[in-house]
Amino acid sequence: MSRNSSYFKGERFNALAKKEGFRSRAAYKLIQIQKDFKLIKSGDNILDLGSAPGGWSQVASNILNGSGSIIAIDLLPMKKITNVDFHQLDLNDIDKINLREISVVLSDIAPNISGVNIIDDENMIALLEIEISIVDKFLQIGGKYLCKCFEGSSLNFLTNKLKDRFEIIKRIKPDASRSTSKECYILGIKKK
């Protein structure tokens, strides 16, 4: 296996996360997106969907540095992070928490992968539908939405839904994503 392979790239980010105190190598995806698109700014009110073990929440908390707020949810437990209000909750039950106006929605949620494309795509789209209803209800005008999907029907679904809702849409494949994975991210900028 070459040292440039997807496996070694993944290992490099795992080692870096351990060294720099991030809970997941996913943190480096958000760090790169922040560098390229200035996604989060001081004072933002952030919703982090599918937050455990907490890499993105750590990055967001570092950027906010005590300003703004972060609400995070996940099916799994997550250890405390400064300035993060965590709820162990299924996305389907998001109505159980009291959401107010949000300036940035982050979602790294992915369903359990079965390996059967049609099932995985359906499960991903079901989660995206809930996310889009959150964006419609709670994301402020001018707000931003960063979201994971898979190349194929969930990417097409998401692009179609977001093109009328945001002024700018970017498709992103961060370096910390394995190149062999179908995962990609869509960033909606300036909600209409």
Ligand SMILES: C[S@@+](CC[C@H](N)C(=O)[O-])C[C@H]1O[C@@H](n2cnc3c(N)ncnc32)[C@H](O)[C@@H]1O
């Ligand atoms: C790739 S991980 C997120 C990593 C995280 N962004 C980080 O930086 O550490 C995806 C997360 O989505 C969560 N998840 C999947 N389905 C969910 C659902 N229906 N409701 C809430 N969380 C869900 C999983 O439990 C998992 O922790």
